[in-house]
Amino acid sequence: MELLSGGDILLRALHDAGVKHIWGYPGGAALHIYDAIFRQDKVNHILVRHEQSAVHAADAYARVTGEVGAVLVTSGPGATNAITGIATAYMDSIPLVVISGQVAQDKIGDDAFQETDMIGISRPIVKHSYLVKRQEDIAETIAKAFYIASSGRPGPVVVDIPKDVTDPNHKVPYKYPEKVKIRSYQPTTKGHSGQIKRAVKQLLAARRPMIYAGGGVIMANASEQLRELARMLNYPVTNTLMGLGSYPGTDRQFLGMLGMHGTFESNTAMHHADVILAVGARFDDRVTNTTSLFCPNATIIHIDIDPTSISKTIQADIPIVGSCDVVLQDMIDQIRDAAKKPDAEAIAAWWEQIDEWRSRHGLYTAPRHGASGGDIIKPQDVIKLLHKVTEGKAYVSSDVGQHQMFAAQYYLFDKPRQWVNSGGLGTMGFGLPAAMGIKMAVPDADVACVTGEGSIQMCIQELSSLTQHQLPVKIINLNNQALGMVKQWQDMQYGSRYSHILYEDSLPDFVKLAEAYGHVGIKVTRFEELEAALRESFALKDRTVFLDIYVDSSEHVYPMHVAPNGSMRDLWLSKTERT
Amino acid sequence: MRRIISILLENEPGALSRVVGLFSQRGYNIDTLTVAPTEDQTLSRLTLTTHGDDHIIEQITKQLNKLIDVVKVIDLSEGPHIERELMLIKVRAGGAQRAEVKRCVDIFRGQIVDVNPVGYTVQVAGSSDKLDAFVAALPEGDIVEVVRSGVSGLSRGEKSLRL
Numbered sequence: 135m136e137l138l139s140g141g142d143i144l145l146r147a148l149h150d151a152g153v154k155h156i157w158g159y160p161g162g163a164a165l166h167i168y169d170a171i172f173r174q175d176k177v178n179h180i181l182v183r184h185e186q187s188a189v190h191a192a193d194a195y196a197r198v199t200g201e202v203g204a205v206l207v208t209s210g211p212g213a214t215n216a217i218t219g220i221a222t223a224y225m226d227s228i229p230l231v232v233i234s235g236q237v238a239q240d241k242i243g244d245d246a247f248q249e250t251d252m253i254g255i256s257r258p259i260v261k262h263s264y265l266v267k268r269q270e271d272i273a274e275t276i277a278k279a280f281y282i283a284s285s286g287r288p289g290p291v292v293v294d295i296p297k298d299v300t301d302p303n304h305k306v307p308y309k310y311p312e313k314v315k316i317r318s319y320q321p322t323t324k325g326h327s328g329q330i331k332r333a334v335k336q337l338l339a340a341r342r343p344m345i346y347a348g349g350g351v352i353m354a355n356a357s358e359q360l361r362e363l364a365r366m367l368n369y370p371v372t373n374t375l376m377g378l379g380s381y382p383g384t385d386r387q388f389l390g391m392l393g394m395h396g397t398f399e400s401n402t403a404m405h406h407a408d409v410i411l412a413v414g415a416r417f418d419d420r421v422t423n424t425t426s427l428f429c430p431n432a433t434i435i436h437i438d439i440d441p442t443s444i445s446k447t448i449q450a451d452i453p454i455v456g457s458c459d460v461v462l463q464d465m466i467d468q469i470r471d472a473a474k475k476p477d478a479e480a481i482a483a484w485w486e487q488i489d490e491w492r493s494r495h496g497l498y499t500a501p502r503h504g505a506s507g508g509d510i511i512k513p514q515d516v517i518k519l520l521h522k523v524t525e526g527k528a529y530v531s532s533d534v535g536q537h538q539m540f541a542a543q544y545y546l547f548d549k550p551r552q553w554v555n556s557g558g559l560g561t562m563g564f565g566l567p568a569a570m571g572i573k574m575a576v577p578d579a580d581v582a583c584v585t586g587e588g589s590i591q592m593c594i595q596e597l598s599s600l601t602q603h604q605l606p607v608k609i610i611n612l613n614n615q616a617l618g619m620v621k622q623w624q625d626m627q628y629g630s631r632y633s634h635i636l637y638e639d640s641l642p643d644f645v646k647l648a649e650a651y652g653h654v655g656i657k658v659t660r661f662e663e664l665e666a667a668l669r670e671s672f673a674l675k676d677r678t679v680f681l682d683i684y685v686d687s688s689e690h691v692y693p694m695h696v697a698p699n700g701s702m703r704d705l706w707l708s709k710t711e712r713t
Numbered sequence: 714m715r716r717i718i719s720i721l722l723e724n725e726p727g728a729l730s731r732v733v734g735l736f737s738q739r740g741y742n743i744d745t746l747t748v749a750p751t752e753d754q755t756l757s758r759l760t761l762t763t764h765g766d767d768h769i770i771e772q773i774t775k776q777l778n779k780l781i782d783v784v785k786v787i788d789l790s791e792g793p794h795i796e797r798e799l800m801l802i803k804v805r806a807g808g809a810q811r812a813e814v815k816r817c818v819d820i821f822r823g824q825i826v827d828v829n830p831v832g833y834t835v836q837v838a839g840s841s842d843k844l845d846a847f848v849a850a851l852p853e854g855d856i857v858e859v860v861r862s863g864v865s866g867l868s869r870g871e872k873s874l875r876l
Contacts, residue, residue, distance in 0.1 A: 257731060257734050262781040262782075317784065318723055441775045441779070
């Protein structure tokens, strides 16, 4: 049997686990591993400028490909810098394996240079973690880490490796396990048949049904089943922020996103629904508004692979633990064979009501914002034009704030995995490194990073990584010269006392900044120039373009849930109108 | 309501901290906690008492089951069960008090496990209520030191928590 050092074993195991790319940043405790990287060519390492970006890039790669993202950082500050990225992936259930170097075992606990308790620090934000103590355990630990990260409800797994374990002078036989079995971990994929029967019966008896689909549908590759189920029943569908793209955004049966900044029609329909089929969604507080007022008349069917998501915030009447694809397929089969059909008359009346809501205050039929023109550029119009110019086919990453909500509302995603954003943790700085990861995943596709002048500055150093690795993306900077979402809340709840949301003329010249990194920068201040600028940017296939678009800084995101003490249907529709 | 949760846990480094961390992270309470390896050295048995309404207890058991190192979880208080807690208590007992304390120990079926001229060290085992009662029965101000093991328990009958 071949003898390998710990570093070589790690690289070989990563390759055997299917890793093509690993994002990372070297440092003392990881040096043996980096030397092993140097001596092989199977796993491609991408050097970033900050460990947080390495995790975001791998995370976005995982979101787009469905594979497990891989990250390598050193101990101490390398590990702690990765924490925000790990928490981001954890909140959105993204499969990642994060390998961190650790000081040698004889120094652990001595407050050694660049020592930090990575297992302890990351514990609440990982699905699981391992401290590897022997060379002989590396391959099996990596196999387990990838299995845990990608199965059940996916999530990040940390593998902390002390420096002595990768010592090049200590060699042991290499063996990658063919199968991984963990006796304490056996996730359920198949739903309980009795529960599915009950759910189907309830669903077919519905008079005002809603299908509420979240990120779990995307994770489980269940979009096709979702579409088939919705179409065979002719039931309306809404998506969570994380679920966008799981159902075609331009489809007639799609009511738009729900929740705090969801559409009037989807939130109102949810409130009045008699049966809600929740699929791979977790009744997050940004969806439900006040839980005690949530959808008072609905029987709730909840499909989720994670039992803890069920009846956590909203009590499910019919819980089904299982993978969305498997459970939806079972439901489709049963509905097809069922003698009972949905009450066509009731469903027609329900659609008539929904269409009336749509025409009254619909996001796409009754605009929630004023017109653009001259030096007034409405941020919503930027997203609509982005959709037009890219024909709805771009992969879009976003940061966090108003621009994120505008992108979610107006870029009608038709395909799963097209929309990449930090939904759960709400991590500013996510967008640019994410775009980098997406471009690695789909090199031929257009990649747009919708961001704002606040968020982009949180990981802006990655402009350098984009240059080094020749990853051309388009940065759509909705520059409103303020931390827009905070400003909106300060406008609405703090009497427009703008506490620390302005930069006092300190914003950089983004065009010059982009150029300094070797990219193209374009500043847009007039609406009439916007479409041409967007077209020019996307025509520059092999260049990263920083489009600095000065948008109307007075704009708010609407609709917006009235809170606290509001229900799903209680919405601000503009600065002055509410339901 | 008070619950006794019993957990079969992989005997791995860090496994205990994941259980304890889960409670603090999600705002649940641990009232008592006891843990030790079982006859199978790869497994630990952890018993904890907590309190909360049905919704919270349901979330606690689900969240515990979600931890990779947790093999099995059972809520002992859901059915008939035996629970025991061990207490060692150092009591001042000199002069006339000496016989009085000894009588009290006998009533509670405790054992005096150490003696010195001014007091006893007493061992009492039983339900937590019994231990509370013993403490309350001792003359006020005479308790020097108390240490309790936390609750351990098993289901009655054939029901068991094993691999």
